[in-house]
Amino acid sequence: MFRNNSNITRFIALSLVIGLLSFGITIVSSLGINAVAQDKKKIAVVTDVGGRGDLSFNDMGFKGADEAAAEFGVELQVAQPASEADYLPNVRNLARTGDYEVIIGVGFLLTDAIETAAKQFPDQNFALIDAVVDQPNVLNFVFQEQQSSALVGALAAMTAAHYDYSKVGIVLGIEIPPLWKFEAGYRFGIKWGLDYYEKVTGEKANVDLLWTYTGTFSDVAKGKSSANAQISQGAGLVYNVAGPLGLGILEAVKDKLNQQGKEAGPPFMIGVDANQDYMGNGNKVLASGMKRVDRASYIAVKRAVEGNFEGGTEVLGLDDQGVGMSRYNQLVDFIQFGLKGDQIKEEDVDTIKDNWLEMREEIPHFVWTGVNELENLIVSGSLTPPAPSTEEEMKDVRKEYP
Amino acid sequence: MLTRIYEQVKPILNSFLAGLIGLAVGAIIMAIWGYAPFGAYDALFTAIFGSFYGFSSTLARATPLILTGLTFAIGVRGGIFNIGAEGQVFMGALAAISVSLLSLPSGIHVLVAIIAGAMAGAIWSLPPSFLKITRGVHEVISTIMLNWVALYFGMYAVVEWLGDPQRAEKSISAATTSRLPIMVSGTSLTYALFVSLAFSLLIFFLLWRTTLGFELRVVGQNPAAANYAGIKENYSINSTFILGGLAAGVAGALQIIGHPPTYALYSDLSTVRNLGFDGIGVALIGRNHPIGVIFAAVFFAGLNVGARTMQITAGVPLEMVRIIQGVIIIALAAPELIELSNQLLPAVRNWINEVKAS
Structure with missing residues (x-):
């Protein structure tokens, strides 16, 4: 790459300039960030690789948790994986902090990750949507x-x-x-x-x-x-x-x-x-x-925040709006997802x-x-x-x- | 004397500077979009080096990348632009699952799975090798196409033959006897790491301490000179392909038998997707050297592992994290990329001209 010394000098000089520049920007920008008061309760949603904007499970799981977070005044953290190798580490990283009232795995792809983490962190509450893991600290949601x-x-x-x-x-x-x-x-x-x-x-x-x-x-x-x-x-x-x-x-x-x-x-x-x-x-x-994944994540958050969270399997049906035929307000929700996801x-x-x-x-x-x-x-x-x-x-x- | 030392450390110095530039550009991008670069980089490096847990996670992620990096690195050393690791990984993974249907004692079962994976990867590297040797088809074209064939074959195989009857989204899991045990409890790090490291050292030895390795490198650097020296070019090219295929095949196998918690392929193959392509980046950062590839893979894996925590602790969304990763990787790969394109472009141009002429 470097044919002669002048090239090297130029390269070093350039990198120094860029380095200093970014250092300056870093200082300035970090001054503007204030530490957020951390006394709010926290909940977390772990998506599968589809991530936000999938116009399906992940968007709905997020929506339910987001609404519940607003209603109960808790802070919502979303962890998206870049690949399948991130499923378990994402769940673990959240569980290790011990800060989250409940960690919600959206969709059956998270089954093994939630099961492994649930064994490793028996005091952490987990929720799993559309699959079943038999652990005392996991609340599973399935649909009729x-x-x-x-x-x-x-x-x-x-x-x-x-x-x-x-x-x-x-x-x-x-x-x-x-x-x-x-x-x-x-x-x-x-x-x-x-x-x-x-x-x-x-x-x-x-x-x-x-x-x-x-x-x-x-x-x-x-x-x-x-x-x-x-x-x-x-x-x-x-x-x-x-x-x-x-x-x-x-x-x-x-x-x-x-x-x-x-x-x-x-x-x-x-x-x-x-x-x-x-x-x-x-x-x-x-x-x-429709399979109302948003209902499931809402219920999980509600129970965790209100302190009556228990492991087990919840079967959601028409009676609790866990499934249903699509109506106008859900069309509006999904148009919003679609706009966000381009x-x-x-x-x-x-x-x-x-x-x-x-x-x-x-x-x-x-x-x-x-x-x-x-x-x-x-x-x-x-x-x-x-x-x-x-x-x-x-x-x-x-x-x-x- | 000083110049000699400089010559030796120059590549490392280059990479270091390139890395700094990458970090700086990444910081600028984050600052422009209103995220705090300090906090983000703090989260990144704490995630990688800040704890035993973090470092173990990094090594776990690095395990397959070392091998797919090797595939590309061996290719470049032998004068071949081998993009085929991706498909060879798929084949290795399928083979490892298939042999888990056998019932064998645990030590032997692990070995059988690794060998089966290696063989499958090597076999999948043969068509591009033959096409290149006999028909002069450029390996970039043939390996990319075979990656797609492997992808769809893999999806078909997982659904039709190797599917988990209980769960439609994945294949059967590797038999417990063929799994590599977890090394650090509470993490995903398994003894697969040592398989990867051993393979790297083996390739290092082979390339620099054996006749085959010497011939392979000569063909890579100057086919005309190799020919003049009486080296069989075709034999050398074929060996380059096969060695690369073996490495990628082992990566696929390890991603099944040494990859908790599922020890299986998801039916969209997401368990093994992109490992081959990431390997190209790893090889470029590692200067296509078997030992360099190890460090590059750890670094590359560190970026992946850091991305998980950057979201959670620094509030930087995944998309932004990936942009930053991309910038850093491009910066690090740039020196090698420039050299490689100098080497590759004339070859591709020649090939296109030949195709036009015929």
Whole structure:
């Protein structure tokens, strides 16, 4: 690099100048920083590699903790990992300080990290969302996805009947036991929705289910081809139970709409876990079966701050708003996430909101009344969507709700 | 005499100055965005050197980086721009998981897993080697492409063959008999560190104390001279690829059998992603020398470990921390990068001309 001495001299001089400059700036800037009074209680959220701005688990986990922090006057610390190798160290670093009332692991990717740290720091409270670790100082949160799936199932069936579609679809990821709850709830909801439709309109609608396990949670193209197949067989709505494959399902919906020269559905996609209603300009995803991660982190903070935190597993359902069908205020939340994460442009916000309102306006009123009625029936306990945990139970569900 | 000493310490001095410049530029960037550089750097260095816990965490992170750094360093020494560590790490990791399906006594199982990883890495380095020797395909192109093949093959393998039936997000974990024990309890540092160090020393010995190493370096510095001296260029190139593949493969294996708490691959391979690319930075900072690579990897790992605490204690967001890291790494790598591009650009230009001509 250094061909001769004058180059070296220049190099050293340059670095000295830069060094002095930065030293000066450092002094000046550090003078401006005042030590914050540390008497506030503290809580921490540990995200997975998706981090803030993922428009899903991490954003929701943060939102719940953030709201709770504001409500209870505690300070919130977020630790984001740069890679998977940071999961456990992040949890450990927070636990070692002993300063945090609770450390919340957002999402199942943190399972092993929380478990290891919980053993190492038995006096520290931990919370884990969407997975279960059997440790006395860990509060786990799991969700009754069959309930939210039942709501969107009923919505899908009634909407399909209203628009004279003969099918509704569901595209799932790998066939693992957690996904059975989605499938079973959806089947249950479709049946209920069709009965309700007949009761209200006096017409018997024939809407059948098309279901596909794609065997992947990452191959977006498979999401598109599966949804394409279902739509071309007459499906008016397709429920996404395969995470990122939703992007492919949305593509399939858009293709169909383009063929018909339309902007807004039907056909529609139905979103999952997060609020995906904003996708495709707000008029292609009719609703989302939401898993309210924000509720879980809110509850964890509340309990820790109020001093009644206990390890164990909390099953969140419709009754405590742990799951649900997407509503307008959640759309607004997610638009905020999207703006922060640069996934949604400022100028599109109004279009998305208007499109969404218009889309839901188009659906007959009785359909929404029906969904609300089903929700009330499930909350009151008079109806219980099936939640199979074995293959046999799943087979029985498929037989009962074809 | 003085000039001789100067010649010896010059690279170290250069790196030191480069590091200072990097830190200074980083400080300026932080100050401009309103973060306190002193507090941030304090958090960074305390995290690395401030405690036994911190230093152990740094060494744990450095373990795979030493090996992927070696892959690139060996390549440069042998005249090859080997970007293939990334894919070779994936293959090594897959092999280590696969052999954990066997039931073997613990000592042997560890050894089998490491050897399987090394072999898988080496095998994955063969196609670019053959393509280069027989068809003259530039290794930058072939290794980058094979990285993608390895990535998607790895994801497929984790989902289809090696998936954990209980948890869809990860592969099965390495058998307990094939795991390397934790060295410092309460940290992630395992005896994998010694495997990495031993491998570095082995490569150092091989490059500077054996005929193969000598030939390899001559081919790297001047293929024409090597040819004139009767050194078989193709043999040497092939050896360079294989040695690099072995190193990366071991890195992949260690990231499974010596990486608590999961001892498994996540299905998006995030457990092993970017180790190969980070290895390029490590090698450049370490001046492509097996011993330099060790120190560079520790430094590089220190930046990673410090990033975790900079967020928590200094309130600098992760994105900013990564910008600072990038600046420091570029500054440190600059001297070697300039030399390397001088070496590489004509080769690439020639290659492009050849392709155009044919």
